[in-house]
Amino acid sequence: MFGQQNGLSLDQAPPIRVIFRFFLIASLFGMGGGIWLAVFAGDIMTERSALLALTHIFTLGIMASFMIGALFQMLPVIAGVVIRSPLPKSLVFTLAFVPGTMSLVAVFGGYQEELLYTVAFILLGFALFLLIVIMLPGLLSVTHHTPSSKGMTIALTAFAFTFIPGLYMTGILGGFFDGSNYTIIRAIHYGFGLEGWIALLIVSISFQVIEMFYVTPPYPPLVAKYFTTLVLSLLILKVPLLLYGSESSAAAVDTVIGILLLLFALITLRRLSQRKRSVTDASLWFWRLGMGNLIAVVVSALLLKLGSFGWMLGVLYISFVFFALSIVFAMFYKIVPFLTWFHLNAEGYFSAPMMHEVIAPSNARRHFWLHLVTLTTLLLSFALPALFRLGGILLILSFGVIAWHILSAGKLYEDTKLKGEKFDLGMGMQG
């Protein structure tokens, strides 16, 4: 097959600052979460509101920021969906999303001002609407989906299904709606958010990147083709079961989803062991740790169905957080050096730093060990609650490292553009 390919135009790739800004916001929320944990460590085990605030710092502030930033970059590359004017669109989204999230966290965290519910309701509602308008129509119009692009569409749909009941609950708390079905709506919100949006987006991206980054055999075709659709279908099936009070059937559906996620984790670990090259880097270990945590999530969730173990819920919570964070960090150490290097090369800078000069592999390895120590400390905190404070400090350090990497990469990019020497492959070196 000779001829030109209809590849991605470099002009269609979003400016690097769009992605870096999302990542920086996520890392600042992460540091904020660490401060919260360090300061309110004593309340985590006893005060539901403190846990709720921390949960939304994680799901909205950290995970949504990282994942939406990654989607701005990946939609054109993986799905061929071009986002026009990404800079102003992402800025408007951020200006609604960040104060909306902060309002929600503040009110959950004990700052009982009803106006904050209203602010969160309006700002987060607007941010969701904007995100859906920016991304979903393009994804839905893709005619030839890859497993990744289809999965991203499904994950984004699950995000909408997460957000809508979330807004509804915020509306209940703000006095806009009556409180009927609150518990059921909350279960739907959790299901679509954790098993749908976060887990399915990671699954979708792994279909593309595991083979590409680590030179492994592809996922089994049946898994790649049907996994995300099946999980979304099960999540949708769970809604009427919850609404009509069939809790045991809904729990059975949850078990099936858990087993599917367990299989995914085992297949991914198997694929990572089938690499054609024995080269390892920190991102590979982040992937392994992430999949190990996903297995811990499913096992602890299944054990919780058999009986109540006080500490098991804590293990489930921490394992899910570190499943998602580990994969985000794995992707971070691939995306940030690549984007810095790629944008500079695409713009013709001869003196563009190599990828390993953007973030030194030794620094990424050190961060992996810090991440592992943080995980261990937080798991031990359920036996020794005094360790929560240390866990919070370690989280501040961990996200501080991420923020520092982003700022350093951004500075390197700007410095190279300011002082760098340009080249033209077709015409030789230029001054």
Added chain:
Amino acid sequence: MRRLYLDARNMEHPVPLEKSIEALRELDNESYFYMLHRKNPVPLIAMVQKQGLSYITEQEHEDLWHILIAVDHDIDLEKLVERLG
């Protein structure tokens, strides 16, 4: 005619792209770049298009692409493809 050769079939992303750009900087009118890859390297081709270089891509089978790039548009790249069979 000098050939700059890169077999990137077992290299993890984005190493092939990094090595390709290093090689492209060495190209002159008497040389061409020849790469084997398991995928069609879309970002590389986009950069090559932007730089106005001559190129062809040929898919021999599902996991094997031949990518040839030259500065001189008079070089007949199609004739230089070496199918592995």
